[in-house]
Amino acid sequence: MTIQALEKSSFRRITTAPRRPVLPQTSGGVAVTLQNLHKSFDHTEVLKGIDLHIPAGQFIAVIGKSGCGKSTLLRLIAGLDASTKGEISIGSGGETASRIVFQEPRLLPWAKVIDNVKLGLTGTPVRDPDQVLDLSLVTLDEVGLENKRDEWPSALSGGQKQRVALARALVSHPRLLALDEPLGALDALTRIDMQNLLEEVWLHQGFTAILVTHDVSEAVALADRVVLIDEGQIKLDIEIDVPRPRRRGSAILAEIEGKVLDVLFEQDPEKQAG
Amino acid sequence: MTIQALEKSSFRRITTAPRRPVLPQTSGGVAVTLQNLHKSFDHTEVLKGIDLHIPAGQFIAVIGKSGCGKSTLLRLIAGLDASTKGEISIGSGGETASRIVFQEPRLLPWAKVIDNVKLGLTGTPVRDPDQVLDLSLVTLDEVGLENKRDEWPSALSGGQKQRVALARALVSHPRLLALDEPLGALDALTRIDMQNLLEEVWLHQGFTAILVTHDVSEAVALADRVVLIDEGQIKLDIEIDVPRPRRRGSAILAEIEGKVLDVLFEQDPEKQAG
Amino acid sequence: MTLSENFRLRSSSASSPSAHHESWRRPVRTILLTKARPWILPVLLVAAWQAAASAGLIPPYILPAPSAVLGAASGLIASGELFDHLLVSSARALGGFVIGATIGFAFGFLNGVSKTSEEYLDTTLQMIRNVPHLALIPLVILWFGIEEQSKLFLVALGVFFPIYINTFHGIRTVDRQLIEMGRIYGLSSRQLFWRVILPGALPSIFVGVRYALGIMWLTLIVAETIAASSGLGYMAMQAREFLLVDVVVLGITIYALLGKLADTAARLLERHYLAWHPSFQVH
Amino acid sequence: MTLSENFRLRSSSASSPSAHHESWRRPVRTILLTKARPWILPVLLVAAWQAAASAGLIPPYILPAPSAVLGAASGLIASGELFDHLLVSSARALGGFVIGATIGFAFGFLNGVSKTSEEYLDTTLQMIRNVPHLALIPLVILWFGIEEQSKLFLVALGVFFPIYINTFHGIRTVDRQLIEMGRIYGLSSRQLFWRVILPGALPSIFVGVRYALGIMWLTLIVAETIAASSGLGYMAMQAREFLLVDVVVLGITIYALLGKLADTAARLLERHYLAWHPSFQVH
Amino acid sequence: EDALTEFRIGYQKNGTLVVARQQQKIETALEEKGISVKWVEFSSGPPLLEAVNVGSIDFGTTGDTPPIFAQAAGANIVYVATQPSPGTGSAILVHQDSEIQTLSDLKGKKVGFTKGSSANNLTVEALIKGGLTYDDIEPVYLSPADAAAAFVRKSIDAWTIWDPYYAIAETKQNARVLTTGEPIVATNSFLLANGDFARKHPDTVSRVIAALSEAANWAEANRDKVAEALAEVTGVDLQSQARAAERASFGIYPITQDIIKTQQTIADRFYEIGLIPKKITIRDAIWNAPQS
Numbered sequence A, B: 001m002t003i004q005a006l007e008k009s010s011f012r013r014i015t016t017a018p019r020r021p022v023l024p025q026t027s028g029g030v031a032v033t034l035q036n037l038h039k040s041f042d043h044t045e046v047l048k049g050i051d052l053h054i055p056a057g058q059f060i061a062v063i064g065k066s067g068c069g070k071s072t073l074l075r076l077i078a079g080l081d082a083s084t085k086g087e088i089s090i091g092s093g094g095e096t097a098s099r100i101v102f103q104e105p106r107l108l109p110w111a112k113v114i115d116n117v118k119l120g121l122t123g124t125p126v127r128d129p130d131q132v133l134d135l136s137l138v139t140l141d142e143v144g145l146e147n148k149r150d151e152w153p154s155a156l157s158g159g160q161k162q163r164v165a166l167a168r169a170l171v172s173h174p175r176l177l178a179l180d181e182p183l184g185a186l187d188a189l190t191r192i193d194m195q196n197l198l199e200e201v202w203l204h205q206g207f208t209a210i211l212v213t214h215d216v217s218e219a220v221a222l223a224d225r226v227v228l229i230d231e232g233q234i235k236l237d238i239e240i241d242v243p244r245p246r247r248r249g250s251a252i253l254a255e256i257e258g259k260v261l262d263v264l265f266e267q268d269p270e271k272q273a274g
Numbered sequence C, D: 001m002t003l004s005e006n007f008r009l010r011s012s013s014a015s016s017p018s019a020h021h022e023s024w025r026r027p028v029r030t031i032l033l034t035k036a037r038p039w040i041l042p043v044l045l046v047a048a049w050q051a052a053a054s055a056g057l058i059p060p061y062i063l064p065a066p067s068a069v070l071g072a073a074s075g076l077i078a079s080g081e082l083f084d085h086l087l088v089s090s091a092r093a094l095g096g097f098v099i100g101a102t103i104g105f106a107f108g109f110l111n112g113v114s115k116t117s118e119e120y121l122d123t124t125l126q127m128i129r130n131v132p133h134l135a136l137i138p139l140v141i142l143w144f145g146i147e148e149q150s151k152l153f154l155v156a157l158g159v160f161f162p163i164y165i166n167t168f169h170g171i172r173t174v175d176r177q178l179i180e181m182g183r184i185y186g187l188s189s190r191q192l193f194w195r196v197i198l199p200g201a202l203p204s205i206f207v208g209v210r211y212a213l214g215i216m217w218l219t220l221i222v223a224e225t226i227a228a229s230s231g232l233g234y235m236a237m238q239a240r241e242f243l244l245v246d247v248v249v250l251g252i253t254i255y256a257l258l259g260k261l262a263d264t265a266a267r268l269l270e271r272h273y274l275a276w277h278p279s280f281q282v283h
Numbered sequence E: 001e002d003a004l005t006e007f008r009i010g011y012q013k014n015g016t017l018v019v020a021r022q023q024q025k026i027e028t029a030l031e032e033k034g035i036s037v038k039w040v041e042f043s044s045g046p047p048l049l050e051a052v053n054v055g056s057i058d059f060g061t062t063g064d065t066p067p068i069f070a071q072a073a074g075a076n077i078v079y080v081a082t083q084p085s086p087g088t089g090s091a092i093l094v095h096q097d098s099e100i101q102t103l104s105d106l107k108g109k110k111v112g113f114t115k116g117s118s119a120n121n122l123t124v125e126a127l128i129k130g131g132l133t134y135d136d137i138e139p140v141y142l143s144p145a146d147a148a149a150a151f152v153r154k155s156i157d158a159w160t161i162w163d164p165y166y167a168i169a170e171t172k173q174n175a176r177v178l179t180t181g182e183p184i185v186a187t188n189s190f191l192l193a194n195g196d197f198a199r200k201h202p203d204t205v206s207r208v209i210a211a212l213s214e215a216a217n218w219a220e221a222n223r224d225k226v227a228e229a230l231a232e233v234t235g236v237d238l239q240s241q242a243r244a245a246e247r248a249s250f251g252i253y254p255i256t257q258d259i260i261k262t263q264q265t266i267a268d269r270f271y272e273i274g275l276i277p278k279k280i281t282i283r284d285a286i287w288n289a290p291q292s
């Protein structure tokens, strides 16, 4: 029953014709390779040797307990922090347009909603103001907020802010997109809409996607591959070999989800005993 | 399989003996009555006549789509904003200790984690510094962050911040506690831990709880009653007449969840048609 | 009335019930009264002063009555002298302000953005800041002579520091999270500056501007002791020299009004450029 | 080197690979060099000046060489005169600072917290701020006489405004979300002030303090023209009257060093009280 | 002699210079040499000499004491002419109701004057005449404007001051004259020039002195007009300016041995009471006028 309800709205977007133009320059994703990646803060080692190869254009989901180092990993990949040890190589060298949706919305408080979205297009080949506005409006519409285009961010609800941040990322034609719990503040319905939007844009543009999420079913439904981080290392790394479009709630996805959850709950045997 | 995994850790806390003292002064919850509550911002009417009576000590969950006015409602109840029209009456008059867990953590950046938790005890009869520290440490331990007690909030992960904010609220012995998506940034496992903690403390202290959440199964599992807000009005108001301790994933809860989701997805027929 | 209620928490609540009612019924008279509020205290002070003078409590050669000051003013206005002084001083003030503010902003920006530059420059600037203009005048005459340059230099120097310090502070405390975001979204240095750093530092920069607009006039009076024969500062100091107390008081009054003018300008700028900021929204 | 890289994004990254290595191997010499950086520019300036003077490019009656200034200094130190002047001035400076800062803080707090109070008072204060001390001196003598009070008054007045303006701004821009939180968590007015408002306004208040520590000395030189017979300002202004250029330059140098001292004090305070703030963490 | 195109003269608002400026005496005198004149106003002697010293202006007038300090400081300044005054234009004032009747009553009193000014010298000499020493009074160093305020407030008991403040105080501030400067010490004024300038352009200096002398002669003969002119430019009331003009002396003369001696006495006195750090010889700073 639940699942039928979900299904009703589930594939809406995939079936509509893609409205967004593909820029000729954005030719798919880049590969990301992490070798023996370590990261320590003052007293604690958060990442203790991460080895991971993400092929170009893969959609990978990263899950793990709160505080396990997911955001830290994304920051390292994005080059915002330097690793304590280890190597990160992205693409074939040269400039790579990578974008993050941060865990907080990080909207510019002094820019109206539409200008925050437009910001996603700086540094891209889209320069023509009309085209910038068009693309931004289309994306803002896709996240359901066209009517908020001229509001200050402070007048948005929590979920609305998150969606604006998502729009800013999706409009930007990245070759690598890292998303840090981008849908955490959304209700079930909006969430599914946004998941579909994300999948659609990804299919369309072919960027490499790294999605941090705490919702295992979301990870399983969207990603080609799910990676579980625990105690600073990769504990689980499975391919989700299910063809798209995927039917949410299908037996195969449920089974994979169950498997992942099992590993997730097993990882803390001491606590379970207590 | 999923459900078994969940169950494994589910009732851990309820079975342990309550460690937290009950303060004599905190004698249960207060009733909240909203009459024809309206709230407009500059151009838009967000709440369009909410009538709701929450009996003292009830655990009520509020759900609704992103931007439907849930946070706005909590702010009105807490007296942070004034309503455009309508009446709010809380308890039998006089001072009521009400607390909010905001949608953002709102930790004081200049106070260490432990001091942020201690803040929850200001305005309560707990004055003795030792007792304040003890209670705060116990609560910090309950949210799994005792080892972060001397960190600045800026050194916490997103989920850790949210848990500190939760600890600050739970330590405070309120008579009315409003929680605005308090577990939004938590992984499945930590989330269940926190749900259990919340239920435990509520059972123990008997405050009136208003939980805004976007997770319908969470609402159904924790609350006595679920209210759905749509288009500024209450669209659904059902009692969850299931005895506690509740078994997550039990047929009865799943059925209620399905019912709620049905209403949730039906509320937007136009979109579904599109 | 507790602090927390008093604190403008509800700044954006034009929709609070009472405010709502008020704006409904509020007659024109009330609105005028609100506008007049800032002037109540100054008017009271002047009235008390006139009363005391009229009652003979203050001998006129010590502190002339406001009416006497007005008399002096009308004399100077009629002869066109006051206007000339104001014109000359305004040109000096604005010229110095533009120079000082530009350089102050540039250094504030540089040191706010680059730790290295801060290490090399900040100490020196803080040391120069502490040198009184009065003591510096001999050197200023030496370097810039006794013409307009020396006056412009002093005003620029005075204006420099509040702009520098507040720009520095503003840029230094821009939300790092937003800068990270800008960087990740491929903003060029220039874009990062215009779209993130400058708007973020603006509230603090405006504090500097507001302060500098005052300092501008304060320095000018020192500058206009250097071989000047016109200007507001010259007028005031000359009057002081020759014990023309009414003109001295007139000078003080004009300074005060100029201060009010500059402040109003700063407020308008704030209102326009900080419309997004909850603390600066019109209530 | 782009702006974004330059901007101290990685302020907290003592753990960046290079920094890590450096702190490993960095010899004592390098650390000393880092400490010395702020002094490089001043030392260069003084060296250039001495060279120019030694080469006979600047006649000593116009600008004496640093060595001559040192000579004047050693004379004044030997006679104990310099120390006396410093002592007297410091007492005045500190006294005035304490008074002015206290009142400035109080008004800044009041107007930051209460819109009503701001409406009634701010305009008047901004007007007073714009009145030059030099023009005010005759009135100050009339009100406060020629003793210490008048000097304290002037210093306090000078210190008042930067503290007032920055406190006002700091309190006004404290994160409203945190204040709401404090209110909801039942903080009393006093607790709200000490735990939320003051810490939130502190970075801005420190800017005011830093600026005021400079203004303190600047005003003192004006104040010490009133019937003083000791004090640093008296020394400098007398030397100017008597064309003792070496003593004037010595005075300037002492002011600069005092500025450095005050600035260092402000920095230490910042480092201690703003340890939580990413922008103020030691790098 | 280098070609000179502009002559820069610093002045304070006193009689001879204001008259010369109004009547364009210097302009006329220098016109035929193709030299223009620039007038630069100063509020007091020391900053004027500051500017002469660094060469920002070429020429100026001050009272008797600023050049002493300038010379002690090694400034590049020479005396070129004098405007002798017997001291009628300065006085020691007390309040009308003051108990101070004679100079010796000043013992233990607060006496206000500008440090290092001719009033400082007058005070010292007056004390000697009254049988007192500098240590017997409490000196309060105040600029004229500040002293006026302090006198009104009775923060000082006596005030040594010169015209026009002296006249203003008499007419407006209820002051009584304890003694004028006349029986005690002369208060000459001087025309001074930058040393290099005087050496290079002696002819110009001579012409300027002659022109100023002409103006002075006119002023001597038209004291009422001078008072009017001064009242006009200073804003001080005519009554006080007339009183000051009446007792002023305007004439300009070459520097004589007598003048040098008077000036040397002041310098020695100042050295004695520690106002200047070393002994100086006035004669060293006297300009040698070209023999014509």
Ligand SMILES: Nc1ncnc2c1ncn2[C@@H]1O[C@H](COP(=O)(O)OP(=O)(O)OP(=O)(O)O)[C@@H](O)[C@H]1O
Pocket (backbone or CB within 6 Å): A041, A042, A046, A064, A065, A066, A067, A068, A069, A070, A071, A072, A073, A103, B154, B155, B156, B157, B158, B159, B160, B185, B187, D012
């Ligand atoms: N600047 C810092 N200084 C010290 N410790 C830090 C810092 N940033 C993060 N940490 C610590 O590193 C660990 C990992 O943080 P991170 O933000 O990567 O977690 P996360 O996996 O994103 O968690 P969440 O799901 O709660 O967001 C946490 O324990 C956190 O306390």
Ligand SMILES: Nc1ncnc2c1ncn2[C@@H]1O[C@H](COP(=O)(O)OP(=O)(O)OP(=O)(O)O)[C@@H](O)[C@H]1O
Pocket (backbone or CB within 6 Å): A154, A155, A156, A157, A158, A159, A160, A185, A186, A187, B041, B042, B046, B064, B065, B066, B067, B068, B069, B070, B071, B072, B073, B103, C012
């Ligand atoms: N200060 C404001 N000014 C104008 N509009 C506002 C303001 N605050 C909220 N709103 C609008 O009111 C509506 C309700 O906001 P609210 O924050 O209550 O939503 P919510 O139900 O909490 O949503 P979410 O689940 O996304 O947090 C939103 O459409 C929002 O844009």
Ligand SMILES: [Mg+2]
Pocket (backbone or CB within 6 Å): A070, A071, A072, A103, A180, B157, B158, B159
């Ligand atoms: Mg995170």
Ligand SMILES: [Mg+2]
Pocket (backbone or CB within 6 Å): A157, A158, A159, B070, B071, B072, B103, B180
């Ligand atoms: Mg919300």
